Amino acid sequence: MATSAHASVNLEAIRAQFPALSQTYNGHPRVYFDAPGGTQVPQQVIDAISGYLVHSNSNTHGQFHTSHLTDEVLEHAHAAMADMLGCDADEIVFGQNMTTLTFALSRALGRDLRAGDEIVTTLLDHDANVAPWRALEETGARVHAVKFHPEDCTLDLEDLQSKLNGRTKIVAVGFASNAVGTINPIKKIVEMAHAVGALVFVDAVHFAPHGFIDVRDLDCDFLACSTYKFFGPHMGVLFGKHEHLLRLKPYKVRPAADTLPDRWETGTLNHECIAGITACVEYLADVGLKTVKHPESRRDAIAAAYAWMKEHEHELARQLIGGLLEIPGLTFYGIRDLSRLDERTPTVSIRMAKLSPAELSKKLGDLGIYTWDGNFYAINVTEQLGVEEDGGILRIGLAHYATSAEVERLLKALREWA
Missing domain, CATH: 3.90.1150.10 (Aspartate Aminotransferase, domain 1)
Known part of the structure; x- marks a missing residue:
């Protein structure tokens, strides 16, 4: 203990x-x-990135040493981000940045949308959590935006409730505002959305440098963050519940593996920066070791x-x-x-x-x-x-x-x- x-x-x-x-x-x-x-x-992030390029630089799944090392780098990074977010390693998807990952996910979710379906966003969000969902208006879906209180820039939960109904399929909300710092009550918002059968996507880019995240406790369906916002390299990370990542059909090349997380990590990843992701998570753990004795994990x-x-x-x-x-x-x-x-x-x-x-x-x-x-x-x-x-x-x-x-x-x- x-x-x-x-x-x-x-x-x-x-x-x-x-x-x-x-x-x-x-x-x-x-x-x-x-x-x-x-x-x-x-420095340990810098060393991990340069160290990968010196010792392990290769593409994945080859029959030789540096390729094996690269496979290990990816495995370790998935495990590190799973420890940070509180999920399983194969529920972690790496990508260029949060924006690109969100567009890829919204496009896959769009396959299941029909005219008359509804999506809820907020006026408090970064446009990376607005534009990918507004793009789905091409499916015939309607996109609504929840207001915020200008006096303190907090989300109007009554307005959110008024926009939720049986046609709501997706609720996209930020964990914290990158403009004014407001932290939204995500767990409550997830409960409100799930009550009408909607999926919840959380943009945690601005929250991740400041607050501990537990996706199991939040019960969100998806959550995205960017490692360059919490002391790591310029990369994006997406969490998705197993059942959603397996059920949805991502747009990908035909030879790509259909197992998690490969089916969502389209193209060759930025391996050196992914090595840096493990290092930035380990940096956070090292800070914690200065405040707690004998952590369990x-x-x-x-x-x-x-x-x-x-x-x-x-x-x-x-x-x-x-x-x-x-x-x-x-x-x-x-x-x-x-x-x-x-x-x-x-x-x-x-x-x-x-x-x-x-x-x-x-x-x-x-x-x-x-x-x-x-x-x-x-x-x-x-x-x-x-x-x-x-x-x-x-x-x-x-x-x-x-x-x-x-x-x-x-x-x-x-x-x-x-």
Whole structure:
């Protein structure tokens, strides 16, 4: 049985594993508050990618050593992601990115749709969890979008309930908003959708760097995430329940194996980056080993890592949000109540009266503080907030390797410009 080590994680030791964090720009230490667009990677991920190219580079299923090694790399990576998400290894599908995987899945699901069937999306989502489902309107299906409350950017569950009925076949919802950080009550949404017989697809891209995922507990039918958002390489991952991955017919080449997960992993995969996926999961487990003694499994260690990350990120979010709300002329979007941090990630979006989001991002970038401006492909969010035509919003996104001193650097700059 795992027991708490009751020891604080050495943040500087964590940061030392990320080579990017020691870099400077314009004489300033770099501050990576661009994490929602992609996190930095630890050295062990870099080593795994380069090590594969040196020692194992080959295609799969050959009758020679490096091909055998590549087969093992893929097997280990499927097992690693299964440990992270809480499923079986053959329920894991690797692909180019979440967007491409979602289009492939939606196309397969579209085979079974008929005119009059309905799909539910949300206005809070990244367009990668909207466009693939809207594309299925060509089958005659109707696509509805659930509203969100603009005052705190939380999903309108009453509106969701009103859009669910016996014709609803698919509900596509984000675990967390990549624009404003809102965490949706996924388990409740899954129960609502299953009550009318609908399948549920969860976009967990923005949630995965911040929260522990248990697909069995959620009971979602599909869940997708991107490893470059949680300290790994630029790849996408799809979980699907066995029965769905076996029942659905993916579009694939004829000689491809019809067993899981091969039937969904069309074409040659990015083997070197898949080696990096195993390393990024092992990095998370290593963080957990610093907080818990004798974990029962790698998944147990991963859960411990997320528990520490959540605590650390909440401390930073209190400092960041509290500081932002004190700045005159600043507009804050999303949950601002510091007693509700469990309902959001440490990703916040703002606007300032005298500077456009692009101008603000550039001024911060000149100081080595990296943030994003625009809509981040969550175009429905910026449209609903009335800022799309005026440059969108400035997004500040923290990861667990951020420090209180870095947050203060950002706040100091914003105070001066206000």
